[in-house]
Amino acid sequence: SIGPNALLVIANANTSLDGYTRPAVLAGGAFPVPTIVGDKGDTFVIDVVDQLSMDVVTSIHWHGIHQHTFNAFDSASFVNQCPIIPGDMFRYQFEIPDQAGTYWYHSHFSNQYCDGLRGALVVRDPQDPQAGLYDIDDDSTVITLADWYHYLSTDAPSIPAFNSTLINDAGRWAGGPTTLLSVVNVQQGKRYRFRLVSISCDPNWLFAIDNHIMTIIEAEGTNVQPLDVDEIQIFAGQRYSFVLNANQPVNNYWIRGLPNRANNTIDNGINSAILRYAGASDSDSTTPDTSGKLPLVETNLHVRPLLVNWNAGLY
Incomplete structure (x- = not known):
């Protein structure tokens, strides 16, 4: 950074x-x-x-x-x-x-x-009032979602269509080579503040991490009361922070970023990245999709009330 x-x-x-x-x-x-x-x-x-x-x-x-x-x-x-x-x-x-x-x-x-x-x-x-909810918040916990085109924007047709999606600047395209995917490394027992950013030009996404609950604590610069979800719909320009408790068995888990257009599967690792626990093998994941039971409903997000510390002021 x-x-x-x-x-x-x-x-x-x-x-x-x-x-x-x-x-x-x-x-x-x-x-x-x-x-x-x-x-x-x-x-x-x-x-x-x-x-x-x-x-x-x-x-x-x-x-x-x-x-x-x-x-x-x-x-x-x-x-x-x-x-x-x-x-x-x-x-x-x-x-x-x-x-x-x-x-x-x-x-x-x-x-x-x-x-x-x-x-x-x-x-x-x-003086982050939510700092007690997580252990790690650094460069490694930023996750970006992007659409990617096999032509320059100056050469785009009137209705452009993306060829692939990228999670942290890496991805695969349908019918393309099996390139390396982004890997997000975690250590079992730690709590991570992930900062999810849609830097896309067009699609919105359904974002999930197999076998893990995401506790949303921030939406676009506003602290919110912690909300547990297993799937986040995120549109171009939106941002969320969520806490992930790395409390699952050591393994590789799919990180899914399914766009609302084109190939919205993870066949051959498209639209995906890997959450890798320390000690897991250096390989793609094979975990099944577990999302959709607890999707984010934006009306369930509520601003975290300000607290008063008479020595430090509002936080």
């Missing part, structure tokens, strides 16, 4: 995230695109350098950040920012005084983010 002060070079590179090689637009010029991390109260200073040779201008939008008094850095191209031209640098400098949670950043020039310029943005709360 990088941040809250960072250099972000935007460049082109060929990638084969699902086994199909195509050009892409990337932060840092390579995958994985870095997660940007800071604390509530930080001033973020991100210097973005445009080194693009195709789809050549760009701008970066900080999705979910209020940008109070920093409107110029909200960065919708041609709305409140002229896009950055090749060879130039633009400094994004903004404070996040009163927000914490899970966000994301992406290009806000045309459909450019569908070519790869998108990543997670995490604002941690040093």
